[in-house]
Amino acid sequence: MIERGAMQTWKMLWLALVSAILVACANTDDSEVGLPTGSRTEQAYYEMAQRQLRTSQWDLAIKNLRALEDNFPFGNYAEQAQLELIFAYYRNYENDASIAAADRFIRLHPQHRNVDYAYYMKGLSSFTEGTGLFERFMPTDLTSRDPGSARESFAYFSQLMARYPESRYAADAQKRMIHLRNLLARYEVHVANYYFKRGAYLAAANRGRYIVENFQQTPAVPDALAVMVQGYHLMEMPELEANALDVLLNNYPKHPAVNEDGSFNYSFYEGPSGRSLVHRVTLGLFEKSDPRGFDSRELYNPEYNRDETPLPPELM
Known part of the structure; x- marks a missing residue:
């Protein structure tokens, strides 16, 4: 009887510990989103995400923008939240997610007045693919790397220039295309030098x-x-x-x-x-x-x- 009682006591303590951990995790998620449960309106999500974007809290901004779209897919802020989610992913070094979000926006809103921004961000995300924090602060020769992302970025910027030549992003895209073209050409020289070596x-x-x-x-x-x-x-x-x-x-x-x-x-x-x-x-x-x-x-x-x-x- 004593052993059975002890086991019951340990089970109760274990269940209480697990429950406490789950509650703590739930509270952590709520605090990360930054909104009290009773005030999660569309405008509240959007305003909180805007504050987090301004303060470079990219992870939290992504959570709020995604929550806004999940809860208010046809709301007043839904389309703008989708555009800003592309940017938040990009600034958080989640380039693949940024490209996927841009593709989704283009598919859902092909005639949107800011769809050129989605095309531009696809090129920009591919442009910086592989240049994380280490590469941004340490010298590295990008011309000797796999040119796959450079080719992809050039193709995305080309789409922007072909579809929206008067876009506000066209001038910057053109500069990046020149740089990418130089990079791709230099990569071919590296390959030629390698062939000579062999x-x-x-x-x-x-x-x-x-x-x-x-x-x-x-x-x-x-x-x-x-x-x-x-x-x-x-x-x-x-x-x-x-x-x-x-x-x-x-x-x-x-x-x-x-x-x-x-x-x-x-x-x-x-x-x-x-x-x-x-x-x-x-x-x-x-x-x-x-x-x-x-x-x-x-x-x-x-x-x-x-x-x-x-x-x-x-x-x-």
């Missing part, structure tokens, strides 16, 4: 040609031409080599790989043939003396600095 000269030359054909007037074009000259030289294709060199000398005579007498410095980029056996067998795992590659950004790309993130200040 001895894949045809693949490297093709990357250079791709840049020249698809990313004209970008700062990567000089290096693309140098890549073509080097690649065709190593493959013993003198006609193609001469054509690429002629274009390079006529347009970029100051390229670092061009000698003072106008000839091309073929030793500027050292190929894998000069590496040790250990380097070739281990694919460079134990010897890191990689060639410098073609990278003339300091000369042809004024916004680039090796000590800073290559993002123009006006696009931060």
